[in-house]
Amino acid sequence: xxxxxxxxxxxxxxxxxxxxxxxxxxxxxxxxxxxxxxxxxxxxxxxxxxxxxxxxxxxxxxxxxxxxxxxxxxxxxxxxxxxxxxxxxxxxxxxxxxxxxxxxxxxxxxxxxx
Amino acid sequence: xxxxxxxxxxxxxxxxxxxxxxxxxxxxxxxxxxxxxxxxxxxxxxxxxxxxxxxxxxxxxxxxxxxxxxxxxxxxxxxxxxxxxxxxxxxxxxxxxxxxxxxxxxxxxxx
Numbered sequence: 001x002x003x004x005x006x007x008x009x010x011x012x013x014x015x016x017x018x019x020x021x022x023x024x025x026x027x028x029x030x031x032x033x034x035x036x037x038x039x040x041x042x043x044x045x046x047x048x049x050x051x052x053x054x055x056x057x058x059x060x061x062x063x064x065x066x067x068x069x070x071x072x073x074x075x076x077x078x079x080x081x082x083x084x085x086x087x088x089x090x091x092x093x094x095x096x097x098x099x100x101x102x103x104x105x106x107x108x109x110x111x112x113x114x
Numbered sequence: 115x116x117x118x119x120x121x122x123x124x125x126x127x128x129x130x131x132x133x134x135x136x137x138x139x140x141x142x143x144x145x146x147x148x149x150x151x152x153x154x155x156x157x158x159x160x161x162x163x164x165x166x167x168x169x170x171x172x173x174x175x176x177x178x179x180x181x182x183x184x185x186x187x188x189x190x191x192x193x194x195x196x197x198x199x200x201x202x203x204x205x206x207x208x209x210x211x212x213x214x215x216x217x218x219x220x221x222x223x224x225x
Contacts, residue, residue, distance in 0.1 A: 004157070033211065042118070042203055042215035043158070056212070091157055098211050102148065105157035 002027045004106035005074075006092050012112045019079040019086070021109045025094030032075045033103060034060075034067060037089045049075055055098075082113045117141045118206050120216035128224050133191040135219050137204030140185065144206040148213070149178060149189050152201045161202070162189070194223045 005024040013019050025032050030050055035043040045059040049069035060067065064082075069075040079086055089110045093103035119138045127133045135149075145166035150158035164171040164178045164187070171178050177190045191198055204216040 006157075031211070035213075035215075040217065042120075042217045043205075043213075044215070045212050048211055059212075093157075095211070101146075102160045102163065103211075103213060105150075105159070107155070107157045 004092055004094050004104055006090075006106035006109050008109060009107065010110050010112070012114060013082050014114050015083055016081050019082050019111050019113075021077040021079075021090050021092075021111070022074040023077070023092030023094075023106060024074040025092075026104050029094035029096050029104070031095045031098055032069050033093045033095070034075075034077050035091045035093065035105075037091065037108075039088075043091060046077075050098075079111070082111070084113050087111055087113045116217075117144075117214045118204055118216040120204055120219050122219050123217070124220045124222070126222045126224060127194050129196060130193045133189075133194045133198065133221055133223070135189040135191075135202050135204070135221070137187050137189075137216055138185060139187075139206050139214075141206070141208065141214070142185070143208040144214075145209050146207045147178070147180060147187050148205045148207075149176075150203045150205060150215075152203060152218070158203055191221075194221075196223050196225060199223045 032049045034046040037043045047060045047067045048056040064080045066078045089108045091108045093105045148163040149161040151161045152158045180187045201218045203218045205213040
């Protein structure tokens with residue numbers, strides 16, 4: 001399956017712990033996006049990355065959240081000191097280019113904070 | 115600030131009939147619109163899109179209509195099939211990578 005791969009699919013953390021979500025884009029795609037879906041809401045843009053660069057992190061909370069897309073390996077979305085409000089589905093998407101167009105989404109990582 | 119709105123959270127339709135999903139937007143800079151379909155526990159999958167230079171785009175059973183003056187678009191599915199039961203998200207972008215999504219409409223196709 002050459003689609004966008006996310007892991008883990010489900011992650012349970014206690015308040016104050018760290019959550020680390022991983023995303024491997026589709027083969028040939030160098031643009032990665034993270035979106036968050038809270039219950040009963042649509043997907044909200046968080047961050048856009050290219051290899052080794054954060055292009056736009058305007059949708060990411062200023063504290064506790066960070067993202068990276070290293071030269072080698074998957075993109076990582078890291079949430080430090082998780083709180084209950086971080087419980088959500090986190091979707092990664094990729095695209096071959098940066099302009100307007102279709103994004104290819106992974107199956108998502110569902111974070112539950114106890 | 116919800117720039118894309120899907121005011122109907124759910125829609126129930128008889129198999130074989132037409133499903134019409136509606137979407138309104140507020141940002142006049144949006145010029146590219148997409149519909150995504152999502153099954154439970156899966157990621158959204160692209161369905162159909164339309165550029166602001168068009169008012170209609172058709173792909174098989176799916177047609178998207180765009181009314182720029184009303185800032186409104188709709189998705190028509192005809193005939194509806196049981197496999198169409200899913201959540202449908204309307205999304206829009208202003209000629210860039212950032213998609214703004216609506217909250218989704220859950221479609222249930224009854225046999």
